[in-house]
Amino acid sequence: MQEKLFIIALFCYLISSVKYFLYLAFRRKLLFIVANSSVAAGFVVHTAGLVMRSIQTGQGPYTSGYEYTLFFSWAIILVYLIVEIRYRIQDFGSFVVPMGFLLLVYSLTLPSETVAANPAIKLSLTLHRTLSFLGYSAFALAFGAGIMYLLQERQLKSKKFGPLFYRLPSLEVIDDINHKLVAFGFPVFSIGFITGSMLALKGKGSFFSWQLSTLPLMVTWIIYGGLFTGRIAVGLRRKKAAVWAIIGFLSVMATYFLHVY
The missing domain is CATH 1.20.1440 (de novo design (two linked rop proteins))
Structure with missing residues (x-):
């Protein structure tokens, strides 16, 4: 059913x-x-x-x-x-x-x-994966916002305003949405990441497992951590933020496929 x-x-x-x-x-x-x-x-x-x-x-x-x-x-x-x-x-x-x-x-x-x-870690595992995938989902939407931003900016720079230009939001609105999605996704993903690390510590005696499937996870965390803190610390926004969001989601998908396989 x-x-x-x-x-x-x-x-x-x-x-x-x-x-x-x-x-x-x-x-x-x-x-x-x-x-x-x-x-x-x-x-x-x-x-x-x-x-x-x-x-x-x-x-x-x-x-x-x-x-x-x-x-x-x-x-x-x-x-x-x-x-x-x-x-x-x-x-x-x-x-x-x-x-x-x-x-x-x-x-x-x-x-x-x-x-x-494993019944002993079922609750922690559920928390880890729920938060991780909610974070991934926010990053997926930030990826979509990044694509929208680059499309709009390209039309503005070329001064060739097609129908799409008048239908998509302004660059300011898209950038704000991108920021809010990352501001939600990164802390949620971080909690999931920490929970997963604690599970690794409990199961393998190591806080972080240097395996092929976990390295992209760390890269993803670093990328979005840089994007999240960079906007506050050094004004990382607009096109740079859009590009970072796109690159970050590629890392998300690499992490996802390594875990699936």
Whole structure:
């Protein structure tokens, strides 16, 4: 049953992604309404599927590549919906919802077997992975904002103002959204990172494991730590912040794929 729910959510996200792109191109209010309704419906169904998965396994959906990816997709849509409700940036969905859709597509290609978590660390593991993926999701949206910023800046510098220029937010608004997403994502991710390090200390006797799968995690933390503190300390903002957000998300995806495989 849960697999059917994930497939329904997949089609909702597909419809939403297409409608957001059409709205960006043609500016028809009905397209935006359908896009928003579809992503919200998909999120509800996706949530129901994750709840069913957790009930079935007796643990949070965080113990296999299949479950990581399901949750990552869900978290991106969650953070997007919060940002959409708070800031009403109607074109943001064109840059974000497709990421949630593609991750959900990818999750359905992975083996769906359950991996039992150690009961002694189940709660800490759930906290670690929940916070880590919520942080990743905020970084995914910051990546989308970074792409939007570079597109707008390119049009301004070239003085060739296409239709996209008048439909995307101003550079100031995009930069502010980028900052707020990183300001949320970095502390949340840091707590998840510290929790994971404590689990490593408990399980392996070392606070940090110098393995291939953990090195990108440290790189990701350094990149976003630099972006978070750099804005405050040295005024790292605008184009530089957008580029850092894009590079940081590439590191996030490297970390994700190394953990999945």
